[in-house]
Amino acid sequence: MATLKAAPLRPLAGLEVSTVLASIVATYGGAMYAVHRVATDGRGDMQSRSNYWGTLPSAWDHPEPNYVVSEGIGEFWSVLTTMPVAGVMLMYQGLRYKYSGQVLAIYGVTCAMYTLAFTAHMTLQKVTFASTVISVMSNALLTFAEFSWVAHRLLHSKLLRALIVGSAEVVLVGTVVTLPYAIENGGVWTLFIVQSPGVFLATAIGFALFSTARTEEERQTFRLVTISGSLLSTAMVCSFVECNIGFQYGFLSNFWGFPWLHIVIHVLEQVGIYLFGVGVASLDALLLPPFRPEAEVRSVGGWPYLYCPCEASQSFCNKCGGVVESGFNFCAWCGATRQPQDSESEVSTTADSDIFMDKGSLGTRGRSAAKTFPVLRKRNDSPAPAPGSPTSATSSQSRH
Secondary structure, X not given: OOOOOOOOOOOOOHXXXXXXXXXXXXXXXXXXXXXXXXXXXXXXXXXXXXXXXOOOOOOOOOOOOXXXXXXXXXXXXXXXXXXXXXXXXXXXXXXXXXXXXXXXHHHHHHHHHHHHHHHXXXXXXXXXXXXXXXXXXXXXXXXXXXXXXXXXXXXXXXXXXXXXXXXXXXXXXXXXOOHXXXXXXXXXXXXXXXXXXXXXXXXXXXXXXHHOOOOHHHHHHHHXXXXXXXHHHHHHHHHHHHHHHHHHXXXXXXXXXXXXXXXXXXXXXXXXXXXXXXXXXXXXXXXXXXXXXXXXEEEEOOEEEEEOOOOOOXXXXXOOXXXXXXXXXXXXXXXXXXXXXXXXXXXXXOOXXXXXXXXXXXOHHHHHHHHHXXXXXXXXXXXXXXXXXXXXXXXXXXXX
């Protein structure tokens, strides 16, 4: 074999997606039912039944009337729409197709922040609400720390990125522990004030990258990011409206207190965060080395996802992005030669070199991507080797 390839993984099937969704609903819906039964079977007085968790009044209270649908669930409709559908679906795909650890870390925090939101809306407990907001923004800062270097060369500096993230975390925590208790309806205002600047900025950057995209892989990736940003920005606009009129007009009293405006926000956020997660995986696998062989964005039942049939086990040229035939120390695309253990080499492999380990470093990989970002691999075909080249025979094999 001329190249190292694992047996291709199957694409997602509709039944598979439905099973994952059903598992999410069964797990979190089962938890809601259990809490409801325990609260209903209790023998507390009327006051305890209208404040089951003992957390009212709460600065984090949302426009939805409390304990209307269930005696044990503070904000039933909000809890229902914070089941971690986006996070679990992303994590399932990430584990199934073996996405990188950087992407899986973002997915893990996404699952955690939705589980915190689920618990917070159920109990209205202030520490849980504060933890939810911090985890949401920490996930955004984690993404910034891992991938922001593609946007500007100054962000290649790990130290600069660390300073930005550290400073932002300090401001974030300070705001979350003080602002909700300093103004009326401080909880919902804190959500808007903390989240909206980053969302609007990220959307603008995504749109700029999409507008300047030169390849189909770039357009595919940054289209997802731009659509995600548009949905999340719309959610922020709705959040601003909710802060101003939500407690008067944002719910339907005759329909079990259904908070229509807040549910619109939750749905926009779930879809936007899911698409953002797919976009991050696409950026990582399609535009940044080590590339995933034959990876592409597909959809099943309306759910886009990054399909990666093979693991990133081949060698790639840092100079041109071409596949380097296994067993050879030069790139047939551009003629660059491998110099093992040399940090300035043009060719490296995921199997025997650590040059690709840090995508944001200023090593060979970082400098190459900075100059010609994004560095794209020539997939599906092999270069035509020079006559007499030792790769002439193996190149033919690799195409078949």
